[in-house]
Amino acid sequence: MKLTLHVWRQNGPDAEGRLETYDAPDVSPDQSFLEMLDDVNEELVKEGKDPIAFDHDCREGICGMCSQVIDGVPHGGMERTTVCQLHMRVFNDGDEVFIEPWKSRAFPVIKDLVVDRGALDKIIQAGGYVSCHTGGVPDGNAHPIAKPSADYAMDAAECIGCGACVAACPNGSAVLFTGAKVSQLAVLPQGKIEAKRRVNLMTETSKELGFGNCTNHYECQASCPKGIDVKFIAKLNREYIKALF
Numbered sequence: 001m002k003l004t005l006h007v008w009r010q011n012g013p014d015a016e017g018r019l020e021t022y023d024a025p026d027v028s029p030d031q032s033f034l035e036m037l038d039d040v041n042e043e044l045v046k047e048g049k050d051p052i053a054f055d056h057d058c059r060e061g062i063c064g065m066c067s068q069v070i071d072g073v074p075h076g077g078m079e080r081t082t083v084c085q086l087h088m089r090v091f092n093d094g095d096e097v098f099i100e101p102w103k104s105r106a107f108p109v110i111k112d113l114v115v116d117r118g119a120l121d122k123i124i125q126a127g128g129y130v131s132c133h134t135g136g137v138p139d140g141n142a143h144p145i146a147k148p149s150a151d152y153a154m155d156a157a158e159c160i161g162c163g164a165c166v167a168a169c170p171n172g173s174a175v176l177f178t179g180a181k182v183s184q185l186a187v188l189p190q191g192k193i194e195a196k197r198r199v200n201l202m203t204e205t206s207k208e209l210g211f212g213n214c215t216n217h218y219e220c221q222a223s224c225p226k227g228i229d230v231k232f233i234a235k236l237n238r239e240y241i242k243a244l245f
């Protein structure tokens, strides 16, 4: 396939960004989207030009590093698919493809398609953990946990912290991410002890960092590559109200 790419290029956080056009003349339908960009970058390097900066790591949908808005949709709009798992077979010969970084006040652009998602780490640092003495691995059955609670926690734990929910939300809200992290720990015996403190600190930190509020657009759930459900936002709200009392 031959594609025409319109890629966001920006030299730094304070530089002005612009869309630049590149040809991708020999794209295999079996390539991943990132492999296709690797080929474009190889050509740019051969020509002595600056390659397109983009985030990636595992390339198997588990680390949350890849972060591109493709044709206006975070991760490209394939259900439960990260950019690294998006394959070129979903495109057609002659397509024009627009590639942009996450756009959110809380995620400043570092370069081209790379944004600073440190704000999500700050929300986790505020309370998304369990305080305990590390040591030997505890016995598997030392804390009996009911199967429905374990399943619920596991569903929430699927969040990979990619930030697509923030990029998709018209308010730039991080409540799906925060809801997943709060819910995951709130239903487990180890996490219940600090549940009130956690939800207050994580919610306050999210506000301070410039993330918006939720007004039920559900764009977050639609763009989440891990299928995180908005029921975790409802759980976050319930935990927050409980903590107020």
Ligand code: SF4
Residues within 6 Å of the ligand: 158, 159, 160, 161, 162, 163, 164, 165, 166, 176, 177, 180, 220, 223, 224, 225, 226, 227, 228
């Ligand atoms: S909730 Fe989904 S979209 Fe948001 S950070 Fe987690 S995995 Fe990414």
Ligand code: FES
Residues within 6 Å of the ligand: 055, 056, 057, 058, 059, 060, 061, 062, 063, 064, 065, 066, 082, 083, 084, 085
């Ligand atoms: S590179 Fe790890 S999830 Fe895409």
